Amino acid sequence: MFVVDGTRLVYQYDDETLWVEPWGANALRIRATKQAQMPTEDWALDQVPTIAAAPAISINETSAHILNDKIQASIGSRGKLVITNAAGKTLLEEYQRNRKDLQDPKCSALSVEAREFKPHLGMTDWHLTYRLESQDRNERIYGMGQYQQPFLDLKGLDLELAQRNSQASVPFAVSSLGYGLLWNNPSLGRAVLGKNIMSFEALSTKALDYWIVAGDSPAEIVEAYAAATGTPPMMPEYGLGFWQCKLRYQSQEELLEVAREHRRRDLPLDVIVVDFFHWAKQGEWKFDPAYWPDPAAMVEELKQLDVELMVSIWPTVDKTCENYPEMLERGYIIRADKGLRTAYEINGQPPYVDFTNPAAGAYLWDKVKQNYWDKGIKIFWLDEAEPQYTIYDFDIWRYWKGPVLQIGNIYPRDYARAFHDGMRASGQTDIVNLARCAWAGSQKYGALVWSGDIACSWESFRCQLAAGLNMGMAGIAWWSTDIGGFHGGDTTDEAFRELFVRWFQWATFCPVMRMHGDREPKQPRQGDTGGAWMLSGAPNEVWSYGEEVYAICKKYLQIRESLRDYTRHLMKAAHEKGTPIIRPLFYDFPEDETAWEIEDQYMFGSKLLVAPVLHAGVKSRSVYLPLGFQWKTFNGQDSVGFDGGQTIVVDCHMDSMPVFLKQ
Secondary structure, three states: OEEEEOOEEEEEEOOEEEEEEEOOOOEEEEEEEOOOOOOOOOOOOOOOOOOOOOOEEEEOOOEEEEEEOOEEEEEEOOOOEEEEEOOOOEEEEEOOEOOOOOOOOOOOOOOEOOEEEEEOOOOOOEEEEEEEEOOOOOOOEEEEEEOOOOOOOOOOOEEEEOOEOOEEEEEEEEEOOOEEEEEOOOOOEEEEEOOOEEEEEEEEEOOEEEEEEEOOOHHHHHHHHHHHHOOOOOOOHHHHOEEEOOOOOOOHHHHHHHHHHHHHOOOOOOEEEEOOOOOOOOOOOOOOOOOOOOHHHHHHHHHHOOOEEEEEEOOEOOOOOOOHHHHHHHOOEOOEOOOOOOOOOOOOOOOEEOOOOHHHHHHHHHHHHHHOHHHOOOEEEEOOOOHHHHOOOEOHHHOOOOOOOOHHHHHHHHHHHHHHHHHHHOOOOOOOEEEOOOOOOHHHHOEEEEOOOOEOOHHHHHHHHHHHHHHHHOOOOOEEOOEOOOEEEEOOOHHHHHHHHHHHHHHOOOOOEEEOOEEEOOEOOOOOOHHHHOOEOOOOOHHHHOHHHHHHHHHHHHHHHHOHHHHHHHHHHHHHHOOOOEEOHHHHOOOOHHHHOOOOOEEEOOOEEEOOOOOOOOOEEEEEEOOOOEEEEOOOOOOOEEEOOEEEEEEOOOOOOOEEEEO
């Protein structure tokens, strides 16, 4: 049965209801459920873009159609959905193999449903699998968030939909066929982007929910997605420069001395970071006075040095900390189906704050305001500890009522939102929250995602390039990585110094340039109380790697500083339109077929083409220059010009990385 409900086309057969409705220009939202009523959650689509005109809806005896500008959905008599663009080209077709519609040329005895809802016994939730025909085995797919693998093109990949340390599932995909698809479901699950069948899976859900937009270019598609899910705030000025961090500065004096040394050497520095265990106990959210005796004075001196301070905020609550009894009484701590409330094992077995409860987020913000904000600290590092430990076993205040916890995806967004709302209420307009995980829509809460605790290796380095570019295509324009990697890396090792230099050069042309890492050998402890049990890594400042490396780093710090006006312009475009700051070549050159094939170069804005050095011992590398433009080497002097549409070989000795300026 087909019904028109306002601007919505409704199909109902047996126990299933399917809704198709316009959701912004050239876009449709598709929902289906086997419940009596369609769930009301909008998830990432919590703002409805306007449409110029009502959609055209037609119904006949065997099918129904809804047209919204450049996109059309058609539903067959037994519910099969096909989506086409204005030219009639099929963008998506459900993979259905059954005998319900004998007129379907793909009618089959296989008995495979496109929208397969498997009920969880005794529950009101389903295990959902959604299957689609792959329209072209040569289709290219980008986005989907951050995964630790080296492929930019995701076609043929199997992706877990879950948050983990160094994995951020942001399920928006951009296709070379001219569509973008948001899997608007925060459940744990899987996306298989196969060459024969593409499928999306939710382990526990009440409905199918996705959004699809048709566009003539990747930029049009990404901007439409930003209109539907939000854009980041305007990046504050300090976000454009250099951020210094390590695991971890142990005391107030140690951190201040690093900032002072930057100024003595006349090195750019915008932000310095106090990482974890600057507290005495988890869940107290304040400086341990044994090592940080006067935070207000520390902040004041940093301001005199024109440096902002960022602090790490963990969501863990030690059961012996001063806030635990009150938080337990008020229901602000996550619960377990059975057994101990243990979410993470580090210096105890602390549970997490329940950020799906808005009152819990407000409570934490109140503590943060008293102990950090009111002392002048305005930038926060929202470290989710280890998100993979939140995936199973916990049923957060029975919010989901399913056998598998969904907080693995929605939790990072709620965490960032709690701080975003608190900071805005305290008068902050340009908000930055450094976070290790994100989901669709996190960008509008000021989430600056970094790529987690990654290895200090060339293999890992190559994965970060793909991760950063695909995060940008998934709407997360603010992105960063630990320069040099996180795990280990000996500052005296020449092999590691080479990797560090190449990483540093690349980070100069990333949205945010931030040092971090747990370097070897570890430093001795400065005390034996509070958080001092957590060892500090070796020095991780640019002067820690020897004079040759220092000279190269100084050069690239100055380059980053010289790009400040340009980077500010890129941040403005991200804020206004959702434009990725770093993006694959095809984003700016969609008509150039070769640009779609390049996976080891990218654009930093529309003017600068960057070709990172991604392997050890490299002294030259090939660089493709897109067709239709003139290109010059970006070295500030004696620039050499080249015609576009060709691949050239460029010298890249240790002190240089190939960058070209579009004319």
